[in-house]
Amino acid sequence: MKLLLCPHCQDVRKLQSRKTKCKCKKVWGKYLPDGVHAQVGGDRPVVLGLNNNDLVPAVKRFLGGKYLIGNTVQAWVIEKASDRVEHLETPPPTSPDP
Ligand SMILES: [Zn+2]
Numbered sequence: 001m002k003l004l005l006c007p008h009c010q011d012v013r014k015l016q017s018r019k020t021k022c023k024c025k026k027v028w029g030k031y032l033p034d035g036v037h038a039q040v041g042g043d044r045p046v047v048l049g050l051n052n053n054d055l056v057p058a059v060k061r062f063l064g065g066k067y068l069i070g071n072t073v074q075a076w077v078i079e080k081a082s083d084r085v086e087h088l089e090t091p092p093p094t095s096p097d098p
Contacts, residue, residue: 001055002038002078002085004029005046012048015040041088047078 002015006022013020015038019030027042040047051074058071078085 001050001052002029002031003048003050003075004040005048007044007046015047037084037086039086039088041090045087047082047085049076049078051075 004013004015004020004022004027005011006024006027008026009022009024011022011024013022013029015029015031017031017033017035019028021028021042025042027040027045029038029040029045029047031038038047054073058073061068061071080087
């Protein structure tokens with residue numbers, strides 16, 4: 001799973017097939033139709049990867065009342081050179097709210 005992190009407002013949004021923007025609207029992103037590759041834009045968007053192989057069982061354990069310290073989920077910053085995320089040098093789709 002890919003998450004969009006805004007370095008300005010620290011908002012984190014799940015990327016989806018439709019374009020999503022952070023709270024301050026300075027960064028945006030979306031999944032491409034293949035559901036694997038993504039495009040992001042705006043002012044220095046940061047894309048986080050979340051390890052689904054960690055997340056799904058950890059959520060199931062939590063929902064089953066079996067939360068334990070150690071239900072860790074690996075996350076990482078996806079490097080700008082990744083072939084799975086295209087960083088478009090475009091302004092945000094709308095200007096930030098005053
Ligand atoms: Zn923001």
